[in-house]
Amino acid sequence: MTEEQTVSLVDVLEEDEELEEEASAVLAGSDSDHCSYPQGYVKRQALYACNTCTPKGGQPAGVCLACSYTCHEGHELFELYTKRNFRCDCGNRKFTDLQCKLHPDKDEVNSLNKYSQNFFGLYCTCSRPYPDPDDQVEDEMIQCVVCEDWLHGRHLGCVVPESVELQEMICESCMNKNPFLWTYAIHLAVPGEVVQVKEETGAESNKPEKVRGSNLWLLCSSLNTILINVNLFSRGHVLLPYNRNAYESLPYVFVQDDEIIKPTFKRCREEAEPSCRLEELQQIGRNRVQSGAVFWPSAWRSKLCCCNTCQKRLSEAGLSFLLDEADTVFAYEKKGKNNEQKHDGHDPLMSALDNLNRVQQLEIIHGYNDMKTELKDFLQRFAAEGKVVTPDDIRQFFEQQQTRKRRRVDAGRFYCA
Numbered sequence: 001m002t003e004e005q006t007v008s009l010v011d012v013l014e015e016d017e018e019l020e021e022e023a024s025a026v027l028a029g030s031d032s033d034h035c036s037y038p039q040g041y042v043k044r045q046a047l048y049a050c051n052t053c054t055p056k057g058g059q060p061a062g063v064c065l066a067c068s069y070t071c072h073e074g075h076e077l078f079e080l081y082t083k084r085n086f087r088c089d090c091g092n093r094k095f096t097d098l099q100c101k102l103h104p105d106k107d108e109v110n111s112l113n114k115y116s117q118n119f120f121g122l123y124c125t126c127s128r129p130y131p132d133p134d135d136q137v138e139d140e141m142i143q144c145v146v147c148e149d150w151l152h153g154r155h156l157g158c159v160v161p162e163s164v165e166l167q168e169m170i171c172e173s174c175m176n177k178n179p180f181l182w183t184y185a186i187h188l189a190v191p192g193e194v195v196q197v198k199e200e201t202g203a204e205s206n207k208p209e210k211v212r213g214s215n216l217w218l219l220c221s222s223l224n225t226i227l228i229n230v231n232l233f234s235r236g237h238v239l240l241p242y243n244r245n246a247y248e249s250l251p252y253v254f255v256q257d258d259e260i261i262k263p264t265f266k267r268c269r270e271e272a273e274p275s276c277r278l279e280e281l282q283q284i285g286r287n288r289v290q291s292g293a294v295f296w297p298s299a300w301r302s303k304l305c306c307c308n309t310c311q312k313r314l315s316e317a318g319l320s321f322l323l324d325e326a327d328t329v330f331a332y333e334k335k336g337k338n339n340e341q342k343h344d345g346h347d348p349l350m351s352a353l354d355n356l357n358r359v360q361q362l363e364i365i366h367g368y369n370d371m372k373t374e375l376k377d378f379l380q381r382f383a384a385e386g387k388v389v390t391p392d393d394i395r396q397f398f399e400q401q402q403t404r405k406r407r408r409v410d411a412g413r414f415y416c417a
Contacts (some may be wrong), residue, residue: 027065028080029336035065035102036116037088041112047083049119053095058130060119061089064274078121084321093132116149123150125173140164143329144293144321144392146174157292161190168296168328175294178317182290183281190295213245226242301325313324371401 030036030046048068052075054061066089068077092102093108100106121129123141127389128134130141130150141150142160145168153160157172167190167218170408301322304310314320356364378397 003316029332030065032065032069035066035088035090037102037103037106038089039098041085041087041110043388044082044084044329045086047080047086048072049078049080051078051121051123053098054119056120059094059325060115061092062113062115062119063084063086063090063093066102067091078119080118081143081150082329083114084327086110089113097343114148124152125155126152127402134260142169142293143404144169144171144174144179145322145328146170147410151293158294161295161389164295166298166330167294168300171293172291175290178319180278180313181294182288183306184300185277185294186288187281187284188300190297198396255413276307276309278310299325301328314410374401 001181027046029044036045037040040062041201046065047062048065049060049062049070050068053072062080063072068089071090087110087111088100088103088106089095090102090106092099092106092110110124117123117127123130137154139152139154142156142164143150143154149171151171156169161167175185186215304323304326307321311320311323314322325331375397379389381387382393
């Protein structure tokens with residue numbers, strides 16, 4: 001006979017609190033009462049796919065939070081976390097035997113919605129369900145901010161950094177589909193990954209004449225009056241002052257310690273176009289192994305180039321959202337937490353008390369506080385000793401509460417008589 005697996009009360013309370021916070025952050029950012037279809041393609045919302053209504057082999061479809069509660073109660077649902085720019089499909093042509101109860105008047109299809117294997121309950125490059133009953137390896141799932149698929153940490157092709165919840169990840173497939181992202185990765189990606197960075201061997205005519213010194217710095221014309229260490233560019237460390245008037249005619253200047261390196265491929269001021277940060281990064285002459293997923297620190301999107309050429313490139317690639325910091329899951333969850341805090345200020349108990357007289361209010365408040373204190377003291381004894389709370393323990397606690405209540409009622413009746 002195997003020993004029954006047990007956990008301490010502390011473990012249960014900590015896990016429950018963590019799960020509740022995660023659920024609140026995701027769900028509180030969406031409307032649980034009204035179908036989101038009238039809002040159009042919502043910037044970001046919690047989504048579900050119904051395996052009961054749209055099983056594998058059919059057309060993929062997604063439903064909003066409110067429809068998952070009202071129209072698909074009791075169905076087998078796949079939780080998709082959040083997706084961007086999606087319009088609720090509930091009850092449209094993809095659902096042959098179901099009509100939306102919240103907003104039945106819908107177009108036959110939402111042509112701008114994007115679907116993936118996630119809508120059939122499959123994830124990662126291994127195309128497995130989550131949780132996977134056949135996978136005994138404990139591993140976290142991390143969402144790519146571009147394709148929004150979820151990948152196992154062990155299938156990312158790189159070392160997962162610490163505090164990953166504060167960072168964004170782009171999978172290797174999406175990086176290779178958009179090669180210019182590798183240039184940003186050299187300078188903006190989270191440090192500490194197992195990657196090889198090497199000097200780029202370009203044409204000799206594009207190399208600046210080196211004067212002397214060992215510490216390489218770069219002044220970008222688009223950054224006006226700040227001097228930046230090439231290795232610390234992604235972190236935005238301002239290190240030294242710079243006199244712009246002395247080198248105003250140059251598109252950029254390399255500096256080694258107190259010496260200057262002037263590039264040989266200068267451009268005339270009159271011919272100069274608005275500078276492109278991406279081109280400036282490409283001209284630094286560094287490279288990295290282009291494999292594995294890439295993790296990005298918070299606020300990395302604000303450092304992407306916003307020139308007309310880059311905006312067009314992002315738009316053609318369907319990546320314009322990368323310039324919008326409000327698109328991040330972190331921003332969405334922050335919004336959800338703020339909504340939750342507003343709702344927390346509305347206590348349903350106090351609303352119910354408004355309908356009672358003063359004496360009844362005091363009796364209920366005292367009774368509630370007494371039970372809350374006694375339950376807390378009761379559970380703390382188990383937590384302090386590391387013991388497991390059994391159903392019998394809970395049952396015994398409330399039986400004692402009922403006994404005390406009967407005694408108080410009987411005593412009150414005797415006193416009144």
